[in-house]
Amino acid sequence: MNKTNLSPIILVDGSSYLFRAYHVPYLQALSTSDGQPTGAITGVLNMIKSLQKEYPQGNVVVVFDAKGKTFRNDMYPEYKANRPPMPEDLRSQIAPLHEIIEAMGLPLLVIEGVEADDVIGTLANQADQQGIDTIISTGDKDMAQLVTPHVSLINTMTNTAMDVDGVVEKFGVRADQIIDYLALMGDKVDNIPGVDKCGPKTAVKWLTEYKTLNGVIENADKIKGKIGENLRNAIERLPLSYDLATIKLDVELDQSVDQILPTAPNTEKLEKLYSQFELKRLLAELKAGDKAGTQQIVDDSEEDEPLPEKLDAEYDIILTDEAFDAWLEKIKSADVFAFDTETTSIDYMAAKLVGVSFSVEVGKAAYLPLAHDYEGAPIQVDFEQALAKLKPILESKEIKKVGQNLKYDANVLSHYDIKLQGIAYDTMLESYCLNSVATRHNMDALANKYLGYQTVKFEEVAGKGAKQLTFNQIDIDKAGHYAAEDADITLRLHQVIYPKLAKSTLQLSVFDDIEMPLMPVLTSMEQAGVLIDPDLLHEQSDVIGSRLAELEVEAHNIAGKAFNLSSPKQLQQILFEDLQIPVIKKTPKGAPSTAEEVLQELALDYPLPKLILEHRGLSKLKSTYTDKLPLMISSKTGRVHTSYHQAVAATGRLSSTDPNLQNIPIRSSEGRKIRQAFIAPADHKIVAIDYSQIELRIMAHLSQDEGLVNAFSQGRDIHQATAAEIFDVSLEEVTTNQRRSAKAINFGLIYGMSAFGLSKQLGIGRKQAQDYMDLYFKRYPGVLTYMEDTRQKASEQGYVETLYGRRLYLPDIKSKNQARKKAAERAAINAPMQGTAADIIKKAMISVHAWLLEKNDQRITMTMQVHDELIFEIHQDILDETVEKLVTIMNDAVSLSVPLIAEAGVGENWDQAH
DNA sequence: CGGGAGACGTA
DNA sequence: GTACGTCTCCCGC
Numbered sequence: 037m038n039k040t041n042l043s044p045i046i047l048v049d050g051s052s053y054l055f056r057a058y059h060v061p062y063l064q065a066l067s068t069s070d071g072q073p074t075g076a077i078t079g080v081l082n083m084i085k086s087l088q089k090e091y092p093q094g095n096v097v098v099v100f101d102a103k104g105k106t107f108r109n110d111m112y113p114e115y116k117a118n119r120p121p122m123p124e125d126l127r128s129q130i131a132p133l134h135e136i137i138e139a140m141g142l143p144l145l146v147i148e149g150v151e152a153d154d155v156i157g158t159l160a161n162q163a164d165q166q167g168i169d170t171i172i173s174t175g176d177k178d179m180a181q182l183v184t185p186h187v188s189l190i191n192t193m194t195n196t197a198m199d200v201d202g203v204v205e206k207f208g209v210r211a212d213q214i215i216d217y218l219a220l221m222g223d224k225v226d227n228i229p230g231v232d233k234c235g236p237k238t239a240v241k242w243l244t245e246y247k248t249l250n251g252v253i254e255n256a257d258k259i260k261g262k263i264g265e266n267l268r269n270a271i272e273r274l275p276l277s278y279d280l281a282t283i284k285l286d287v288e289l290d291q292s293v294d295q296i297l298p299t300a301p302n303t304e305k306l307e308k309l310y311s312q313f314e315l316k317r318l319l320a321e322l323k324a325g326d327k328a329g330t331q332q333i334v335d336d337s338e339e340d341e342p343l344p345e346k347l348d349a350e351y352d353i354i355l356t357d358e359a360f361d362a363w364l365e366k367i368k369s370a371d372v373f374a375f376d377t378e379t380t381s382i383d384y385m386a387a388k389l390v391g392v393s394f395s396v397e398v399g400k401a402a403y404l405p406l407a408h409d410y411e412g413a414p415i416q417v418d419f420e421q422a423l424a425k426l427k428p429i430l431e432s433k434e435i436k437k438v439g440q441n442l443k444y445d446a447n448v449l450s451h452y453d454i455k456l457q458g459i460a461y462d463t464m465l466e467s468y469c470l471n472s473v474a475t476r477h478n479m480d481a482l483a484n485k486y487l488g489y490q491t492v493k494f495e496e497v498a499g500k501g502a503k504q505l506t507f508n509q510i511d512i513d514k515a516g517h518y519a520a521e522d523a524d525i526t527l528r529l530h531q532v533i534y535p536k537l538a539k540s541t542l543q544l545s546v547f548d549d550i551e552m553p554l555m556p557v558l559t560s561m562e563q564a565g566v567l568i569d570p571d572l573l574h575e576q577s578d579v580i581g582s583r584l585a586e587l588e589v590e591a592h593n594i595a596g597k598a599f600n601l602s603s604p605k606q607l608q609q610i611l612f613e614d615l616q617i618p619v620i621k622k623t624p625k626g627a628p629s630t631a632e633e634v635l636q637e638l639a640l641d642y643p644l645p646k647l648i649l650e651h652r653g654l655s656k657l658k659s660t661y662t663d664k665l666p667l668m669i670s671s672k673t674g675r676v677h678t679s680y681h682q683a684v685a686a687t688g689r690l691s692s693t694d695p696n697l698q699n700i701p702i703r704s705s706e707g708r709k710i711r712q713a714f715i716a717p718a719d720h721k722i723v724a725i726d727y728s729q730i731e732l733r734i735m736a737h738l739s740q741d742e743g744l745v746n747a748f749s750q751g752r753d754i755h756q757a758t759a760a761e762i763f764d765v766s767l768e769e770v771t772t773n774q775r776r777s778a779k780a781i782n783f784g785l786i787y788g789m790s791a792f793g794l795s796k797q798l799g800i801g802r803k804q805a806q807d808y809m810d811l812y813f814k815r816y817p818g819v820l821t822y823m824e825d826t827r828q829k830a831s832e833q834g835y836v837e838t839l840y841g842r843r844l845y846l847p848d849i850k851s852k853n854q855a856r857k858k859a860a861e862r863a864a865i866n867a868p869m870q871g872t873a874a875d876i877i878k879k880a881m882i883s884v885h886a887w888l889l890e891k892n893d894q895r896i897t898m899t900m901q902v903h904d905e906l907i908f909e910i911h912q913d914i915l916d917e918t919v920e921k922l923v924t925i926m927n928d929a930v931s932l933s934v935p936l937i938a939e940a941g942v943g944e945n946w947d948q949a950h
Numbered sequence: 951c952g953g954g955a956g957a958c959g960t961a
Numbered sequence: 962g963t964a965c966g967t968c969t970c971c972c973g974c
Binding site (some may be wrong): 059600606683685690696698731786788789790792793858859867903 | 962963964965966968969974
Binding site for chain 2 (some may be wrong): 175191196602604605623624625627629630631632652653656657660661689696697698699700701702703707726731765785870873902903904
């Protein structure tokens with residue numbers, strides 16, 4: 037193999053892998069017949085081989101720690117003082133491993149007085165200055181400080197790569213801030229002192245604000261609370277921590293990085309060593325690999341997974357205008373064509389377009405690369421021109437497209453001024469409407485289920501983990517095959533799934549009339565985003581932070597020792613062993629539970645549980661909302677853009693992630709402060725319109741129970757009306773307590789409740805709960821009949837349906853396991869109500885969106901959906917009439933045998949609007 | 951480091 | 962008792 041100075045250098049952190057391999061159980065089992073352990077040897081060698089395979093041009097250099105003390109011990113005698121001595125069965129593997137690596141012809145560096153990190157740092161730094169690309173293979177995250185545009189990390193055991201952007205993504209700080217970051221946190225294992233209670237979150241927060249460790253130290257007085265105090269106490273020792281965390285870049289070496297080259301392997305010696313340590317596979321490979329010579333890598337992909345069925349396919353990579361034009365003609369004349377975009381990110385706000393792929397007939401697909409920019413990438417067609425040619429096709433309502441999760445593609449394209457239209461079919465939604473629970477609805481799963489085909493995984497072309505290669509960095513041939521296959525598979529999936537869906541008119545109508553039309557509505561809501569006041573949240577974070585610190589001190593005092601309040605495990609120890617508080621409930625795995633209800637009860641008799649409850653609630657609010665939401669504001673728009681997932685929830689609901697806007701707190705006053713940060717833009721109001729008691733109304737409609745339908749038709753307070761019936765009193769006589777019980781019963785019914793569940797909820801006896809339920813069913817016999825019918829139907833058909841024909845399959849309904857069967861029965865009761873509610877609000881969203889399009893008034897924006905509620909920003913000039921119109925649209929979205937009531941709230945923020 | 955457990959936020 | 966997503970901790974890879 038011909039190596040030039042410009043081959044990438046692969047620096048292997050042998051010591052880090054040695055330790056990791058040593059702890060892998062299946063490797064631990066390995067030893068020679070006379071008992072010499074060889075697991076760590078095998079692990080490290082496998083890892084080196086896989087690196088050689090991945091980087092055939094790479095110049096592999098292996099570095100190990102030397103024995104004995106290093107300069108860090110001189111700096112700080114306690115350095116790594118907590119480390120137990122190296123176990124003998126690991127130590128005994130080092131010398132043979134070194135011998136083998138040398139016999140392989142790989143340069144091996146073991147430098148006394150420094151650690152492997154420092155040698156790697158020095159070599160990487162030299163290579164960086166010479167412009168040589170360097171890949172550091174390590175399991176040690178501290179090395180992130182070495183990352184530059186030329187130097188990246190790869191963890192070969194987990195197959196994850198990390199470059200400059202990857203460091204930021206992974207840690208939240210830049211590579212040049214990593215030392216500061218490590219110094220602040222310290223390291224318990226290495227005995228490096230940092231700031232007490234300063235973990236990754238705090239370190240990132242401080243460094244974001246003050247840039248460097250010195251910046252943090254200079255501003256230490258500004259940091260409030262216990263943690264600020266801890267910081268000030270740590271200031272004197274932080275320079276030492278900084279020095280300890282700093283990897284040396286100037287270790288004296290005999291050779292410079294460009295002089296360190298592999299030599300020819302000593303096959304004879306290798307054969308001897310492999311035999312001696314009974315490394316049979318390596319020995320076999322060595323013998324088999326003779327013809328290939330030197331560093332030829334043997335394919336040692338371990339798992340013999342079944343070979344995927346080979347698709348009969350022809351994939352083009354379009355690099356010329358002529359080829360592109362020819363494909364455009366094919367697309368225009370196709371009935372429907374499959375379409376997919378390739379981008380730099382799965383985050384639609386951050387994603388940049390890298391290429392597009394199409395398929396017009398099964399087995400024929402093409403990839404049009406547009407922005408691959410790795411070194412040596414071929415010249416591609418002009419980006420702007422290509423988009424100009426694609427735009428009329430992608431925007432045409434007549435030219436039909438099929439895709440997999442086209443909402444994503446539509447979002448990305450919208451940033452290039454292309455409004456994707458003519459979206460006829462989405463295979464993800466086809467699969468979801470056909471059977472929401474049979475499979476996940478990503479392409480890999482669908483191809484597997486419906487085509488029996490294993491797709492090329494993204495990880496296989498890009499690597500995996502924290503930071504894989506982005507698509508623009510991937511070799512065009514590899515990328516082209518992957519991308520074209522996606523288009524091809526999409527078309528194939530459509531041809532298989534759609535006919536199945538079309539067998540049921542009702543299911544098809546859920547697809548045609550609900551899910552497909554909803555997609556552009558969601559695109560537009562995601563693009564719109566929501567406005568958040570970060571200052572308000574920061575303030576709230578500080579307030580909560582101080583309170584948490586107080587709670588922690590109090591709790592430690594009561595417990596008599598320090599412990600982590602967020603650790604259920606440590607809490608169990610403190611409560612149930614140290615303090616000998618009785619165990620009330622166990623977790624599913626048998627450990628004593630510290631769940632909220634348990635602590636609530638214990639709080640009556642003991643002081644600590646109350647503190648824990650407050651701490652838990654507040655730290656949840658802080659970490660999930662007040663700290664996190666401000667970070668999610670897009671720099672492009674100044675707003676927060678969630679993702680709505682249309683094919684996740686089994687019942688037909690949407691779900692929301694990144695951030696989840698559907699679980700913003702409302703119940704506690706601290707929680708509501710978070711809603712106050714969801715604000716209206718200037719001159720606008722937040723309007724929240726929610727459906728009142730929608731699931732109970734649906735229960736009335738589905739069951740046609742006379743009493744229930746009447747109660748709703750007469751506009752009664754439903755819980756009060758239920759209470760009057762059950763407790764046999766007049767409406768006026770219903771007590772608060774009776775109403776509360778009735779409400780619990782009403783909710784319980786929606787969840788398929790049992791007497792047991794109800795008794796727990798209400799804190800009453802099982803018998804009394806059963807009495808309540810019997811009474812309820814006596815008063816509302818239609819509901820009982822409906823419940824029984826639903827259970828029976830579920831059992832007969834294996835699925836239940838919503839009012840509009842959305843199916844939920846219940847595979848466990850026939851389970852012999854009674855617990856699973858019961859759970860499936862409850863789901864069967866719940867799904868038609870929850871699912872019909874989802875159908876209704878989706879229909880309402882489609883109507884609202886259609887009205888907004890028609891009206892084309894930028895002063896009205898639909899920003900969020902929270903299951904039974906839609907949230908809008910509306911300009912104050914048109915507030916009243918718009919709210920009235922929106923309420924009407926929502927009320928009239930569907931027609932039931934009971935009134936559907938939407939109620940609007942208006943305010944400066946989401947809290948006020950409630 | 952990835953993922954399960956346990957906890958908790960919402961409808 | 963239904964349906965979700967995200968946090969921290971901690972085990973096992």
